[in-house]
Amino acid sequence: MSTTPAGLRIVRPAATVEPAELLDQVAAFVARFSVFPDEHCAPTLALWYAHTHAAPHFYTTPRLILDSAEPGSGKTRVLEVAQYLVRKPEMTISITTAAIFRMLADGPVTLLFDEIDAVFSAKGGGNNEDLRGLLNSGYKRSATVQRCVGDASRMKVERFPVFAPVALAGIAGAMPATITTRAITIHMRRRAPHEVAEPFRERKVEVESAPLREQLAEWLDRVGGDELAGAEPAMPDGVTDRAAEVWEPLVAIADVAGGHWPATARAAAQHFVGQAVATGVSVGTRLLADLRALFTGHEVDRMATVDVIGRLLADEESGWSDLDPRPLDARRLAKELARYGVRPGSIRVGGQVTKGYQAEGALSDAWARYLPPATEDPPSGAVTSVTAVTSQVRGVTAAGRVTATSVTPPVEPPPDPDDDATDVTDVAVTPHPAVTPLTRHVTDVTDVTATDGGA
Numbered sequence: 001m002s003t004t005p006a007g008l009r010i011v012r013p014a015a016t017v018e019p020a021e022l023l024d025q026v027a028a029f030v031a032r033f034s035v036f037p038d039e040h041c042a043p044t045l046a047l048w049y050a051h052t053h054a055a056p057h058f059y060t061t062p063r064l065i066l067d068s069a070e071p072g073s074g075k076t077r078v079l080e081v082a083q084y085l086v087r088k089p090e091m092t093i094s095i096t097t098a099a100i101f102r103m104l105a106d107g108p109v110t111l112l113f114d115e116i117d118a119v120f121s122a123k124g125g126g127n128n129e130d131l132r133g134l135l136n137s138g139y140k141r142s143a144t145v146q147r148c149v150g151d152a153s154r155m156k157v158e159r160f161p162v163f164a165p166v167a168l169a170g171i172a173g174a175m176p177a178t179i180t181t182r183a184i185t186i187h188m189r190r191r192a193p194h195e196v197a198e199p200f201r202e203r204k205v206e207v208e209s210a211p212l213r214e215q216l217a218e219w220l221d222r223v224g225g226d227e228l229a230g231a232e233p234a235m236p237d238g239v240t241d242r243a244a245e246v247w248e249p250l251v252a253i254a255d256v257a258g259g260h261w262p263a264t265a266r267a268a269a270q271h272f273v274g275q276a277v278a279t280g281v282s283v284g285t286r287l288l289a290d291l292r293a294l295f296t297g298h299e300v301d302r303m304a305t306v307d308v309i310g311r312l313l314a315d316e317e318s319g320w321s322d323l324d325p326r327p328l329d330a331r332r333l334a335k336e337l338a339r340y341g342v343r344p345g346s347i348r349v350g351g352q353v354t355k356g357y358q359a360e361g362a363l364s365d366a367w368a369r370y371l372p373p374a375t376e377d378p379p380s381g382a383v384t385s386v387t388a389v390t391s392q393v394r395g396v397t398a399a400g401r402v403t404a405t406s407v408t409p410p411v412e413p414p415p416d417p418d419d420d421a422t423d424v425t426d427v428a429v430t431p432h433p434a435v436t437p438l439t440r441h442v443t444d445v446t447d448v449t450a451t452d453g454g455a
Contacts, residue, residue: 019219020259023050026085026212033081033205034074035195040268041186045078047250047265048184052086052110052165054220054253057228059141061108061165062246063183067117067172073188075169077200079112082167084209086110087217093118097130101145101160104138108164117170132176138162139182177282181242184250184272220253227256236266238372243273274372283323284336285370290318292367292374295359302347304356305330330355340366 017025027046036042048064055061066075083089088109095113103109113119119128137143144159168175172187191197220228231252235244247269254265294311295303312320313327320328334344342362344355357363 016215016218018259019257020261022212022215022219023047023254023257023261026050026216029209029212030078030081030085032198033200034078035191035197037187037189038271040271043261043264044184044186044250044268044272045082047253047261047268048165048167049082049085050216050220050253051249053217054224054228054249055087055108055163055165056141057224058249058252060139060245060249061141061163062249063135063139063179064165064167065175065180065183065185066167066169066188067175067185068188068190069172070190071171073190074197075188076114077197078186078188079114079167079169080200080202081205081209082110083112084206085213085216086112086165097134098147100131100134101147101162104162104164105160111164111166113166113168115170116168117174120170120174120176132178134162135166135168136178136182138164138166180276182246184246185276186272187275223256228252231255236270239266239269239273243269243276247273284339287333287336288340288366288370290315290320291357291363292371295363296374301360302349302356302358304347304349304354305333305344306354308357309333337363337366340370342366 023043023046026049027042030045030049031042034042045064048062051058051061066078068075079091083091088107089112090103090109091112091114093113093115095111100111119131134145137145141163143162145162146157146159148155149158150156168179168183228249231248233248233251233255235247235251239247247265251262251265251269254261290312291308294308295301309328309330312318323332326332330344337343337357340362342357344357346353347356347358348354349356
């Protein structure tokens with residue numbers, strides 16, 4: 001038994017608990033002060049807090065992002081509790097890049113950065129590229145920054161290590177994509193009236209968390225060099241490449257802990273990776289997803305550009321009718337897809353040669369490379385031929401659903417004998433068997449959750 005500076009007693013457990021039970025206790029402790037959006041959040045936080053005590057044994061340290069659509073959603077509360085569970089916490093809302101790398105010269109600390117949206121927001125002004133670069137590069141153990149030190153006569157280049165665990169909290173939408181792709185993101189949201197969280201009392205949290213933090217440190221110090229260094233845990237389906245790199249430290253710790261934790265960690269990895277893919281990171285990936293849905297929903301292997309544009313604009317919720325701020329047109333469509341090696345070509349549809357896109361080739365390759373595998377069954381009763389879409393809407397159903405009752409094929413000029421289109425075979429449009437459906441439109445901002453207090 002010992003006491004804090006405030007005179008509060010810290011009661012140590014009679015015996016060290018098993019690692020799986022210890023992680024259970026950490027997750028339960030975290031959940032007392034926050035209301036999370038799903039069951040994966042508290043276990044993920046427990047594993048992330050644990051990994052800070054073993055970070056030197058891993059090649060990467062995943063960034064933890066806590067974001068929300070509105071203030072008052074509990075992000076700060078999570079950081080406040082975290083500072084009593086992680087290794088060497090440094091909580092801040094404003095810190096310079098120079099201060100960070102000089103602080104890290106003495107060894108990794110756990111940086112808990114609140115109100116990060118103010119740093120990266122365009123309204124904040126200033127140049128924060130140095131900080132962004134540091135947070136990006138410090139994700140890997142080998143990263144350093146080079147700075148000139150000394151006076152003019154004895155100037156020399158010194159390399160400062162920047163590897164360190166980092167948690168970032170802020171309003172959604174301001175975080176650079178280069179950071180989010182190296183992170184596990186928990187979308188917080190405000191508590192509903194019926195949801196209750198325990199009030200945060202700093203001294204009480206400090207006392208009750210101390211045994212948990214000390215046991216995490218002791219356990220991971222004991223097993224780190226032998227069981228964590230060089231660990232290559234098997235990843236679940238869908239967690240590959242950068243995502244696997246992000247989750248490897250947490251899954252490795254879960255495997256060492258045993259019990260239900262290996263399965264719990266992998267379920268959380270699939271959940272958060274799938275959530276990150278669903279929200280998308282660019283206009284291009286969203287466009288690819290919507291195109292795959294179009295080709296699949298109409299069970300076709302080619303589609304005229306005019307039909308692609310018309311159908312995308314017809315969906316009022318998709319956002320394509322108000323894209324920065326003009327509607328999507330053929331030129332913008334071609335420009336966005338060109339980045340993925342997809343270009344329009346001459347196709348024959350319904351006996352007419354027109355410009356459009358084919359699923360086979362570059363487009364299906366882009367779907368495979370940049371979108372998650374689709375698992376839904378094709379919609380029943382889908383059409384098997386492509387018809388032109390016009391901007392004339394002439395019928396509205398009783399339910400308020402817009403339907404086109406008259407469509408007119410686009411008028412195409414006679415084919416040029418020198419055009420590649422003369423080589424196009426006039427074949428019926430058939431479903432493309434490799435195309436599988438994807439859930440339609442993905443919103444730009446996902447749901448977010450709340451805790452008692454905090455921004």
